[in-house]
Amino acid sequence: MNRIAKLIYSGKLPEDGIDAKTAAAVAKKLRSGITEGFGRDFSQIDYTTSDAEMLNNLDRNCYQFSVAKNYQELRDCTNLLKDDNGNVRSFTDFRNEVAKTHKVYSIDWLQTEYNTALNSATLAGKWVEFKKNAEALPYLVYVTAGDKRVRDSHRALDGVQRKLEDDFWKTYYPPNGFNCRCTVNQSGQGSETPMAKVRIPDVIPMFRTNLAQSGLLFPKNHPYFTDIPDNILKHSLNYAPPEIAYRTYKIKSGKEYSWHITHKENKIEREITEFLANKGFAVKILPEMANFPESVRKLHMPEGVKKNKNQDALINKKIFDFTNISGNYTSVQNAMRKLKQADNILIKVEGDVQNKDVLNAAKGRLLKKNSFEIWLLNAGKLTIYKYENQNFIKIK
Numbered sequence: 196m197n198r199i200a201k202l203i204y205s206g207k208l209p210e211d212g213i214d215a216k217t218a219a220a221v222a223k224k225l226r227s228g229i230t231e232g233f234g235r236d237f238s239q240i241d242y243t244t245s246d247a248e249m250l251n252n253l254d255r256n257c258y259q260f261s262v263a264k265n266y267q268e269l270r271d272c273t274n275l276l277k278d279d280n281g282n283v284r285s286f287t288d289f290r291n292e293v294a295k296t297h298k299v300y301s302i303d304w305l306q307t308e309y310n311t312a313l314n315s316a317t318l319a320g321k322w323v324e325f326k327k328n329a330e331a332l333p334y335l336v337y338v339t340a341g342d343k344r345v346r347d348s349h350r351a352l353d354g355v356q357r358k359l360e361d362d363f364w365k366t367y368y369p370p371n372g373f374n375c376r377c378t379v380n381q382s383g384q385g386s387e388t389p390m391a392k393v394r395i396p397d398v399i400p401m402f403r404t405n406l407a408q409s410g411l412l413f414p415k416n417h418p419y420f421t422d423i424p425d426n427i428l429k430h431s432l433n434y435a436p437p438e439i440a441y442r443t444y445k446i447k448s449g450k451e452y453s454w455h456i457t458h459k460e461n462k463i464e465r466e467i468t469e470f471l472a473n474k475g476f477a478v479k480i481l482p483e484m485a486n487f488p489e490s491v492r493k494l495h496m497p498e499g500v501k502k503n504k505n506q507d508a509l510i511n512k513k514i515f516d517f518t519n520i521s522g523n524y525t526s527v528q529n530a531m532r533k534l535k536q537a538d539n540i541l542i543k544v545e546g547d548v549q550n551k552d553v554l555n556a557a558k559g560r561l562l563k564k565n566s567f568e569i570w571l572l573n574a575g576k577l578t579i580y581k582y583e584n585q586n587f588i589k590i591k
Contacts, residue, residue, distance in 0.1 A: 196297040200290040203273055211427055212266050215491065217301075219436040222261035224305060225312045226439060229253050229412070232316030237442040238451065242465065249323050252410025253316055254456065255432060260308075260412060262431040263419040268300040307373050308413075314370045315412040318379065322368075322407035325381050329359050332383040337367070340376040348396035349377050355388045363390070368405040371398045432457045433484050437495050441479065448473050455482040455495065464507065464517050467543055467572060471510060474577065479509040499538070506538070513568070514538045520553060522546035527556055537567070544573035554580065554587050 199217065202208045209215075230236055233250055240246045275292040278284055284292070325335060337352040339345045345353075349371055357363040359381075369377035401414040409415075420428075432440070441453040452472040458480050471478050482495045485505045492500075497509050507517045516537040518530045522545065534540050534557055544553060550571045557569070566583045568590075579591040 196294050197290060199269070199272065199297070200286070200293045203269065203276070203293070204286050204289055208269065208273070209488075211424075212269055213262055213427065213434060214265060214269060215434045217268075218261050218265040218434045219439075221264055221301070221305065222258050222435060223439060224309055225257050225261060225412070226254070228309050228312035229257060229316040232313040232318075233320040234317075235320070238445045242444060245323050245326065246320075249319055249407075249410055253319055253412055256410070256412045257312065258435050258456075259428050259431045260417070260419060262427060262434050263417075263423050264300065264308075266423055266427060267419050267421075268296065271296050271300075310374050311370060312412045314375060314378075315406050318369055319407040319410070319412075321379060321381075322405075325359055325379075328381060332381040333358050334382040334385065334387070335359050335364060335368075336380045336382050337369075338378050338380055345376075346372070348398060349375065351394040351396045352377070355393055356382065356385055357387050361387070363393075365405050365408070366403045367396075367398065368407060370406070371396075371402050375402075430484075430487065433482070433487050433491055433495075440482065440495060446472055450475070452478040452480070454480040457482040457484055458507075459483060463519050463543055467517055467541060468508070470572065470575075470577070477509075477511050481506055481508060501538075508541075510541070515570070516540050517543070519543040519545060520548055522548045531556060534569070539568040539570070541570040541572065544571055548573075550578055557582075557587075558585075 199214060202214070229250070233253065235246060235250070237247065237250065240250065272293045275289060275296065276283060278288075325332075334356050335358070337355045339349050339353045341353075349369075352367055352371075355363070355367075364379075369375050369379065371377060401416045404414060406412065406414065413419075435456055440456045442456060443451055443453050445451050446469050450472045452468050454468070464480070468478050468480060479497075481497070481500065482492075483505045484492055484495065485503050489502070497512075497514065499514050500506050506514050508515045516533055516539075518533045518540065520526050520530045520542055530542055530553075534542075542553060544550065550573055553571060554569075566581065569580050569582060569587070571578045571580070577591075578589065580587040581590050582588075
């Protein structure tokens, strides 16, 4: 914590009030709880499934929570620069006070938050399965840990059985508090517990929700989210460390590719990426952080990516942009505009368009460009051309 104390004391804390290194460490801890609780990672699931959608939502909330936590901790530490009398503390005194605050945030509270993330992810994974099996198994049953540590408010719900779509689960689907160990099982037998026989418990207000249904690890009104600038939460994914931010996906053939967490889902780009990975190309889909500080971009972007630009992919260590041509005039024009800006480009050609049509459309627009490659994916076949001396040369 000495590093953080020095940054604050010297006025060198980043303008956004976030220390990316500390936020990333918290996210890494919480994300391990997601992996353990959910039981599957991105490399083990199909990106088109409800499992992937839920895991993606949990991941995003993990980074939002971690950044919000970091913002609140550093704001509390900044407020310690002066003592109770309004006098500026010496650095030694300030560092000691910061260490106390850090212990609360990053040791005491973090363990509780990890436990919550673990159980939230476990129940989120179950919710996905419950939805799949709802027709055959329409009921959910509330189950506590069954020991002396169970809170009275949670024990009151033990054994309650209601249909999955019942409003009861919108409020009392666990976790119902920090360190909650309750779970839910699915059943196709018996009948609903009459609400008149259910002892309504006193659950902490912010936990009176179904986190899994919302794809969350932590409640939206958690105190960490209070007074957080919108832009910080919006860009929270950009604080994820590169080794975590680049997710690994495995396709049916067993081949793998990586996709940055900030790169928006795009069906055509996903199809292109899986085609290339299946053919043995090393593919890494790059982040979308054009306007983010260069210090952060450098952590995630390969060398050669244009400043303040988003470029789509790194294929066999070459930077590419993706686009598609479907035959209409607008798609051709959009592709040509992207072509003029790209280092290299891969175009998915659709409809009745022929490769020669694309090359002819490109000629005359590239007089000022130096050598580059244009890859055309047409009807499941990849053809690679190199543009050199104002001509396209087929190389593969």
